[in-house]
Amino acid sequence: MKPGLLSTNEVSNMLKVNESTIKRWTEKGSLRCIKTPGGHRKYKMKDVVDFMDTFSYDVTDLLVPAKENFSKVPVSTDYAILTKDFSALSELFYNTMLEGNRENTFQFLNLLYSNRISQIDLFDKIVVPSFQKIGMQWSVGQLGIEQEHLASNTALHSILKLQDVISRRPKHGGIALCGCLEEEYHEIGITCVNNILDANGWTTYYLGANLPVESFVDAIESYVPHIVCVSTTTPKSQKHVLQQCNALRETTSIINAKLIVGGGIPDVLKKKLPADHIPSSIADLVIYVNSLPITKRVHA
Ligand code: B12
Incomplete structure (x- = not known):
């Protein structure tokens, strides 16, 4: 057909x-x-x-339940979109980003977004599972490091480009600072966080990967954000994460900002982290930030 x-x-x-x-x-x-x-x-x-x-x-009433694993039966993209078959859509996204064509990958995301798949679902239900598959295949040697890098760069580029076509809520005055802790190079997740906040009316400052904690503190003092979003997935040690988050928390409490930490955080660490919230997903983040009061900020 x-x-x-x-x-x-x-x-x-x-x-x-x-x-x-x-x-x-x-x-x-x-x-x-x-x-x-x-x-x-x-x-x-x-x-x-x-x-x-x-x-x-x-x-x-038409939605089919999401499958646990990636679909084995290829279905047409249109059918997968209409039935919100996130498993099949993740598989399609996985194939597209591994081909390494940035434009096609952007066009794929744009097609889904234009067909009423929300940006939140794109990230939580399509991008994340596709990368879990890549990570799993990489760890058992089924994918080379070069393929993982190509896929990451292709996806990152397409996610950034998608932001140009996303419809945004009007600015509500909230300021968000987003970045990764020192020596953290996994930056696709925090890019998604930044883009979601931007689409939801926040003024965002994106600090990217591997930010020394002193510079993070300086940025909090300069931008006086309402929320500070931090990503950490592969820290040197739990002690290192705790030290950095403690330093950030000290500064956020002075300016009455919320410290939000995400990424691949193990449960034992979650209990010790000095964070105001540790969302389990982008959807969870959006619910949390929507509940926050926004007070007027005066830049230093
Ligand atoms: C791509 C990738 C890389 C790329 C990253 C490229 C880039 N520009 O970002 C590169 C090649 C750099 C890389 C390097 C490494 N990686 Co790597 N990587 C991955 C991979 C395949 C995908 C990560 C990703 O981007 N996912 C997509 C995003 C959208 O999902 P996410 O990061 O989970 O973010 C979501 C949520 O967590 C959340 N989120 C994230 N941050 C935040 C922050 C806030 C505030 C909030 C609210 C939410 C939030 O929002 C996102 C959307 O829902 C994962 C596999 C996996 N299972 O995830 C391995 C993985 C994370 N990497 C792993 C490893 C081991 C490494 C290396 C140590 C490998 C090595 N020996 O060098 C290095 C470490 C580098 C470093 N110090 O940071 C392991 C980590 C295991 C662990 N927990 O200890 C994984 C799980 C692979 C595996 N199966 O073993 N990696």
Whole structure:
């Protein structure tokens, strides 16, 4: 089948009606279709979505539960988008970023975003699992370091480019500072955090990877943020993370800012971390920051 076109059977599964009902709606003109030279009906996803909009179809009823593992059966991108099959979409994103084509990877994310997959779901449910697969394959030698680097750079570029097309909430005056602790080079997660905050009306200052703690403290003093978002995944030691977070917390408490720490933090460390919040996901972060009061800040 031509990519992007759905069969009568696929549409009937989505709308949970018989194929004969789909044919009747098509003949009535309620649902647009394309006739192939062989006389078969094919449907564009956009037309199915328009139909659902027009007839107030309950889309939530159509969602299929996310699968635990990556889908073994290749499905069309359109079908995966419509059914919000995050497992299949992660697999597609994984393949795209490993090819190393930045433009295609951006176009893929943009396609999902344009089809109502939220930026939060893009990060938590598509980017993160794709990278978990990369990390797992790298650790057992199925992927080379060069492939992991190519995929990371391709994904990072496409995530940054996507930010240019994301619709933003108006600025509400909140200021956020985002960066990684010293010797931390995993910066895709904190880039996602920065972009989500930017889309949610925060003015963000992005400090990137591997920031010496003294410089982080200086930045807090200069920008007087409401929230400081810190990422740590592979620290030298737990002691090192605690020392750095203690120094940051000392400064954030003076200016009444919240210290938010994320990344791959083991449970034992979570208990000791001097953080105001340790979100388990981007979705969790958004709920937390939306609950914060924003007071007017005066820059030093
Ligand atoms: C890409 C990658 C790299 C790249 C990073 C490139 C870059 N520009 O960022 C490079 C090649 C640099 C790298 C290096 C290393 N890596 Co690496 N890497 C990964 C990989 C494959 C993906 C990480 C990623 O970007 N994921 C995508 C992002 C979006 O997900 P995320 O980081 O989890 O972030 C999400 C949340 O955690 C959260 N989040 C993250 N930060 C924050 C902060 C806040 C405030 C909030 C609210 C939320 C939040 O939001 C994100 C979206 O939900 C992981 C595998 C995996 N399972 O994740 C291994 C992995 C993290 N790396 C690992 C290792 C061992 C290393 C190295 C030590 C390898 C080596 N021997 O050199 C070095 C360490 C470098 C360093 N000191 O930082 C291990 C870590 C195991 C561990 N916990 O000890 C992993 C798990 C791989 C594995 N299976 O073993 N790595």
